Amino acid sequence: MILELDCGNSFIKWRVLKSALGILFAEGVVDSDLALLESLRALDGLSLRRCRLVSVRTTEETDALVDVLEREFAISVVRATSAKEMSGVRNGYEDYQRLGLDRWLAMLGGFHLASGKACLVLDFGTAVTADFVGADGEHLGGFICPGMPLMRDQLRTHTRKIRYGDQAAERALSSTAPGRTTVEAVERGCSLMLRGFVLTQMEMARASWGESFTVFITGGDAQLVADVAPDARVVPDLVFVGLAMACPFS
Numbered sequence: 001m002i003l004e005l006d007c008g009n010s011f012i013k014w015r016v017l018k019s020a021l022g023i024l025f026a027e028g029v030v031d032s033d034l035a036l037l038e039s040l041r042a043l044d045g046l047s048l049r050r051c052r053l054v055s056v057r058t059t060e061e062t063d064a065l066v067d068v069l070e071r072e073f074a075i076s077v078v079r080a081t082s083a084k085e086m087s088g089v090r091n092g093y094e095d096y097q098r099l100g101l102d103r104w105l106a107m108l109g110g111f112h113l114a115s116g117k118a119c120l121v122l123d124f125g126t127a128v129t130a131d132f133v134g135a136d137g138e139h140l141g142g143f144i145c146p147g148m149p150l151m152r153d154q155l156r157t158h159t160r161k162i163r164y165g166d167q168a169a170e171r172a173l174s175s176t177a178p179g180r181t182t183v184e185a186v187e188r189g190c191s192l193m194l195r196g197f198v199l200t201q202m203e204m205a206r207a208s209w210g211e212s213f214t215v216f217i218t219g220g221d222a223q224l225v226a227d228v229a230p231d232a233r234v235v236p237d238l239v240f241v242g243l244a245m246a247c248p249f250s
């Protein structure tokens with residue numbers, strides 16, 4: 001079995017594949033290394049042979065996780081690393097090592113799934129990112145802005161009277177009508193910021209590529225924006241698609 005990990009800033013997305021063919025054995029989202037170990041230990045019939053991971057955490061944090069995995073499961077762990085060029089995609093950053101590895105892998109995955117078409121890759125996590133990859137594989141650059149969790153927390157932190165719980169937040173997002181309570185006003189306001197972001201990115205893509213491009217949407221908050229781009233492909237495991245390309249086994 002293969003363990004795959006996407007270590008983001010707030011959460012670790014994990015999954016276990018039965019074989020290189022990609023048959024899913026188990027998956028989950030956890031908020032700490034310890035919670036990951038607990039989830040894995042609780043799996044009946046787990047027999048890990050390999051692990052590949054991508055991390056946007058510090059080297060020290062990632063080293064610590066790799067150590068504990070290697071010790072606990074006696075497996076070697078392969079990490080995705082930066083590259084100037086891979087699978088037909090050319091990194092567009094001035095310093096290619098500065099580009100977030102989750103963005104890089106999502107681009108590899110998107111360009112592969114788009115079969116040679118230009119693509120716009122949008123990721124809605126703790127941060128929101130957009131990346132543009134031309135039909136020739138040239139990465140034209142992208143954008144980074146705060147995601148839903150950061151926008152919401154900044155408002156809560158820097159105001160006296162914006163206070164509400166997670167359940168109220170979830171209920172508030174059932175509509176985008178103007179809010180009549182604080183929670184509705186904030187949650188819908190932030191969600192509209194993200195939706196506006198999607199529309200702007202698609203306008204930029206159209207300006208460069210006309211109608212011939214594919215939009216990919218991924219990340220934990222993908223569902224908040226998916227309906228403003230009905231033609232977009234929502235691919236929750238896009239980073240994992242790229243991870244398998246960057247860290248192939250055999």
Ligand SMILES: Nc1ncnc2c1ncn2[C@@H]1O[C@H](COP(=O)(O)OP(=O)(O)OP(=O)(O)O)[C@@H](O)[C@H]1O
Nearest residue numbers: 008009010011029124125126127148149219220221
């Ligand atoms: N099953 C889930 N577990 C955790 N968060 C989820 C889940 N489904 C949706 N979310 C939402 O996804 C967002 C986090 O997104 P995601 O997990 O893609 O990114 P992250 O790991 O926090 O950060 P990064 O952008 O660095 O990858 C949060 O706003 C959270 O509410």
Ligand SMILES: CC(C)(CO)[C@@H](O)C(=O)NCCC(=O)O
Nearest residue numbers: 056098099100101102103127144
């Ligand atoms: C932007 C995030 C936080 C998105 O997860 C990540 O890709 C990252 O830490 N990137 C490094 C900075 C950059 O991509 O320019």
Ligand SMILES: [K+]
Nearest residue numbers: 008102123125
């Ligand atoms: K991510």
